[in-house]
Amino acid sequence: MIVSVDDFRTAARRRVPRWLFDYVDGGSYAEATLLRNRSCFNEHPFLPRVLRQIAQPDTTTTVLGVKHAFPLILSPVGMGGMLSAAGEGAAARAAADAALSMCVSHFSIASIENLARTVDPARLMFQLYIFRDRAITADMVRRAWDAGVRTLVLTVDTPVTPLRERDARNGFRRLSRLSGRQICQMAFRPRWTLGVAQRSDRVIGNLVPYSMGRTLFEQAATISRSLDPAIGWADVAWLRQLWKGQFVLKGILHPEDTERAAGIGVDAVILSNHGGRQLDGAVAALETLEANVATAAGRLEILVDGGFRYGNDIIRALTLGARAVMVGRPWAYALAAGGEKGVRDLLTYFHEGLQSGMSLLGADRIQNLQEENYQVPV
Numbered sequence: 001m002i003v004s005v006d007d008f009r010t011a012a013r014r015r016v017p018r019w020l021f022d023y024v025d026g027g028s029y030a031e032a033t034l035l036r037n038r039s040c041f042n043e044h045p046f047l048p049r050v051l052r053q054i055a056q057p058d059t060t061t062t063v064l065g066v067k068h069a070f071p072l073i074l075s076p077v078g079m080g081g082m083l084s085a086a087g088e089g090a091a092a093r094a095a096a097d098a099a100l101s102m103c104v105s106h107f108s109i110a111s112i113e114n115l116a117r118t119v120d121p122a123r124l125m126f127q128l129y130i131f132r133d134r135a136i137t138a139d140m141v142r143r144a145w146d147a148g149v150r151t152l153v154l155t156v157d158t159p160v161t162p163l164r165e166r167d168a169r170n171g172f173r174r175l176s177r178l179s180g181r182q183i184c185q186m187a188f189r190p191r192w193t194l195g196v197a198q199r200s201d202r203v204i205g206n207l208v209p210y211s212m213g214r215t216l217f218e219q220a221a222t223i224s225r226s227l228d229p230a231i232g233w234a235d236v237a238w239l240r241q242l243w244k245g246q247f248v249l250k251g252i253l254h255p256e257d258t259e260r261a262a263g264i265g266v267d268a269v270i271l272s273n274h275g276g277r278q279l280d281g282a283v284a285a286l287e288t289l290e291a292n293v294a295t296a297a298g299r300l301e302i303l304v305d306g307g308f309r310y311g312n313d314i315i316r317a318l319t320l321g322a323r324a325v326m327v328g329r330p331w332a333y334a335l336a337a338g339g340e341k342g343v344r345d346l347l348t349y350f351h352e353g354l355q356s357g358m359s360l361l362g363a364d365r366i367q368n369l370q371e372e373n374y375q376v377p378v
């Protein structure tokens with residue numbers, strides 16, 4: 001029975017081959033930051049109010065000018081469409097139907113054009129990486145705009161990919177084809193193998209026009225050589241002037257970087273340690289929230305991800321000043337566990353949790369969480 005994100009995770013583990021589950025579930029090196037992304041939630045206890053006559057809290061809000069049923073967005077998950085034959089389109093539909101939005105990874109299986117035909121592109125953001133060949137990046141920016149997307153998210157915490165021990169053990173590193181171990185693991189998941197792996201369109205959809213390999217694994221191997229590890233603030237400024245819509249930086253933790261982003265005219269930052277997959281030992285984004293909100297001083301919106309698993313976790317971030325929260329692995333697990341319905345159920349779970357938490361806290365609407373102090377004074 002599925003009643004929590006952890007149950008979706010358990011169901012996902014049973015459905016997809018070990019190497020794919022580990023790719024989604026794991027972090028870098030000791031996975032200390034991955035653990036910290038959960039343990040940090042205990043540091044911010046609530047101080048609730050009672051008897052406030054709230055029949056049903058209003059969870060609606062806007063994020064970068066787009067109305068959302070509640071402040072939750074799906075984080076970009078590279079190759080997320082491998083988790084189910086339903087692909088990323090199922091997650092995008094579930095999000096759009098719930099009046100939420102999805103940030104599509106540059107390395108999604110479905111191309112941005114495809115997803116923008118599936119749902120209203122106002123419900124999509126496009127997450128970009130910068131290639132050494134800037135012409136490829138500029139072309140990708142144009143494609144996202146032409147598809148109707150109006151929010152561009154540049155991820156800045158991945159100049160290199162650190163060792164992810166689980167991936168290395170599974171042979172899922174620097175490869176250009178499936179290893180024997182991976183094929184063995186697939187034999188234990190025949191339904192997934194027949195439904196997903198055998199489909200010839202399982203490639204990274206956005207990379208197809210640039211001849212980066214004919215198979216998923218060739219493409220994955222090409223990516224690491226093609227991304228520019230030495231991007232800087234000049235590249236951010238270049239993209240800012242190129243992109244006429246909302247422009248967001250993902251992977252900020254230090255308030256001085258938020259200050260710089262504000263100076264360049266960035267519309268929002270996503271505080272993130274990439275789900276504990278990049279700098280092991282890094283602080284959890286939630287821990288940096290108050291300082292970044294203070295620095296932003298209303299000049300840009302602050303979003304946050306990493307370890308959000310309960311409706312109450314959303315409340316914690318909002319009481320610390322976040323505009324909205326994002327989740328990565330939860331939707332990936334839900335997609336693997338139950339396709340589109342799985343993601344719908346996940347979103348309902350978060351919404352109901354948020355509503356009950358707001359009632360119990362004494363907050364009647366989202367703005368109240370941001371304005372009133374529900375923190376235990378330290």
Ligand code: FNR
Binds near residue numbers: 024078106327330
């Ligand atoms: C990611 N993440 C990520 N981020 C990004 O900007 N581009 C990407 O392509 C990916 N790919 C990716 C793959 C997988 C398998 C995972 C788990 C994560 C990071 C993601 O957007 C987000 O920051 C974290 O997943 C948030 O933490 P939680 O919600 O997974 O705990």
